[in-house]
Amino acid sequence: MLQAKNVNLYLLKDDRLLLENFSFSLGENDKAVIIGEEGNGKSTLLKYLYDEELVADYVQASGQVVKKGVFGYLPQFMSDEEQQMTINEYFMDVDIYENYDIVDSLNLDYDFLLSSQIIRTLSGGEKIKIQLLKLLCNRPDTLFFDEPSNDLDIDTLTFLEEFIKNSSIPILFISHDEVLISNTANVIIHIEQLIRKTKSAITISRLDYESYLKYRNLQFDKQTQVALKERSEYKKKRERLLQLYEKARHNTGWKNPDGIASSDGGAKKSMQALVSKGKRFEREKESFTDIPDREEGLFTRFDTEICIPPQKRILDFSLPELKVDGKLLSKNIELSVIGNKHICIIGKNGAGKSTLLKLIWESLKDRKDIIASYMPQDYRDIIDYSLTPTEFLQTCYDKQSYTLALTYMGTMKFTTDEMQHSIGELSGGQRAKIIFLNMVLQKANVLILDEPTRNFSPLSAPVIRQALIDFNGTIISISHDRKYLDEVADTIYVLSEDGLKLLQ
Incomplete structure (x- = not known):
């Protein structure tokens, strides 16, 4: 079980709020993916939820995290110490023979697992596989994966998708693989940094990825239309009010009870009514629907003049x-x-x-x-x-x-x-x-x-x-x-x- 209550994370170096008031429960059969732009705090949040000490040297945190059971964590990068080990040394503290089903599912063989090859010399995908094997051998109750799909070949990606999708173990993971996310996640945790990363926004949606994107775009468009319509109507009303205000201010056609033209009397009452209406307008403005803000993906492209002749x-x-x-x-x-x-x-x-x-x-x-x-x-x-x-x-x-x-x-x-x-x-x-x-x-x-x-x-x-x-x-x-x-x-x-x- 994992439950986070009102978690706030501050980056010590930048004195910047990374995440604000994050509350979330990871339940049975949940496959929750954390998404967001680069540098928004995805890995920091995952590490904090797994073990607060992993981020203690660069993050100040508040809030509460409740955990029960055995937790397994697959980091984004292997440590230098682990990479200097041989594969055989890496598995000295687990029984790989009792877990032959996991060995087979990862397309690994025992000659490889018992070899003296230095882990540093393995491909990125092979490193992911041996970490995943060691993690699963400990039979965890909850899993944390930090970009497990990086460097995996397509066969292993297919295995990973099936594992995540069919696992009864709740999994909280980060991935950049859109296909894997679409095929596995049933909870989306979207971290956004708005207004030049001065404001944190977190959306938690119990939808699959494609449905979440459609819902997000629909809600964004709907709220934008409502907000813009309110502002447009306010602008028209305000312009009409200013016209009436100017007309009353310069009106000399009002007459007092003696029939003498005067700018006082009725004109004064008219002005007072317009001023009162203007105050009501300002109060209406305070209750406007917010124009929504969201973080978009980066924008970049290559020079369009770059060209290579087809036969070069x-x-x-x-x-x-x-x-x-x-x-x-x-x-x-x-x-x-x-x-x-x-x-x-x-x-x-x-x-x-x-x-x-x-x-x-x-x-x-x-x-x-x-x-x-x-x-x-x-x-x-x-x-x-x-x-x-x-x-x-x-x-x-x-x-x-x-x-x-x-x-x-x-x-x-x-x-x-x-x-x-x-x-x-x-x-x-x-x-x-x-x-x-x-x-x-x-x-x-x-x-x-x-x-x-x-x-x-x-x-x-x-x-x-x-x-x-x-x-x-x-x-x-x-x-x-x-x-x-x-x-x-x-x-x-x-x-x-x-x-x-x-x-x-």
């Missing part, structure tokens, strides 16, 4: 063997790319997709006839996390481009304070925004993208996909985002032990 040769890549730490993953890899193709590579976790994409990037980055830009799986490969976003951009661009970058960061929902935080302090989604902005400013015409949408919120991801759909250059990418595969990719390859094969 972008890549002729050949690799006899693909190895990681001496292990042969694939062989006889061939990939040729021309023109403005949008290519995506899929495959099982651990197939070597990210390693392959990095090799492709190495082959393209110094080319003079194209401008190639890279979004890796681990953002540390291209960004110094000790820098602030503004410091990073200052080192990359001239004064004019830097000024433009600051403007773009505003459209990407960064506050002034967040621009001065170190990149390491920002959320994964905010870091992804910086990399995306960097690609836009570079005016790159070839994009090498490793899971480009995985850290963007369900509200921002459609904007990113649309920007990539409209991109007139070449895209070579990896993704397990099913909407990305349907909407952005025009050519899909599957990486297996036998190389790259075109998906028919």
Whole structure:
């Protein structure tokens, strides 16, 4: 059981209210998803509800959290200490043999689970799988998942969806995968930061995701229409009142009882009546329906002048063997790319997709006839996390481009304070925004993208996909985002032990 009562969370560094008066009960069979823009406090709320100590060094909290039973928590990132372990060491404190059903459902084998391979060398999806296995072996009563769908291959995503949907265990989770949210969540917790992140708003709706979006838009439109109509009618009444006021003030046609024209008498009474009516109007104004405010997804796009001729040769890549730490993953890899193709590579976790994409990037980055830009799986490969976003951009661009970058960061929902935080302090989604902005400013015409949408919120991801759909250059990418595969990719390859094969 989990119950939160009047929870308030303040960020100590910014002295900013992150969440206000949050009350919620997670009940049996609830599959509650927390959604919201990057940096709005989703992971902070999840951590606080699981264990207040996880956020005690950067958050001041008030309110009450009541918990009963065994709680399991899947964090967004594995700790450095865990990543230095071997897989065998990681499972030393649980009995994986008694949980063979979970092992099978995750498509794991015991040779892998008993191996001495360092966890740091695993793919992102493999890391998620072993964490999920260890978590489920403890038979928890309530589960907390912080972006469990990141880096999972499509087969494992399907398993995760079925697990969440059919589980009798209540689950509170964060995900950026719109399909997973649509297929599993029956409670939506929507965190919004309004008025340049000076006001927190939380909506809790016991609807599925698609129904919630429709309801949200309907209520927003309805309230907006009512509010605007009230203001329009008030404006008309006020203008008429001012006309009558001016007419009474200048009226010399009033006559006193002796028949002598006077601006006093009836005119005075008329003025008094108009003033009284004006006060009533002002009281009506105080009871107006509020014009609703809501946080929209980010806005961004690539330069429309970017273009690559359809027959231009972008890549002729050949690799006899693909190895990681001496292990042969694939062989006889061939990939040729021309023109403005949008290519995506899929495959099982651990197939070597990210390693392959990095090799492709190495082959393209110094080319003079194209401008190639890279979004890796681990953002540390291209960004110094000790820098602030503004410091990073200052080192990359001239004064004019830097000024433009600051403007773009505003459209990407960064506050002034967040621009001065170190990149390491920002959320994964905010870091992804910086990399995306960097690609836009570079005016790159070839994009090498490793899971480009995985850290963007369900509200921002459609904007990113649309920007990539409209991109007139070449895209070579990896993704397990099913909407990305349907909407952005025009050519899909599957990486297996036998190389790259075109998906028919």
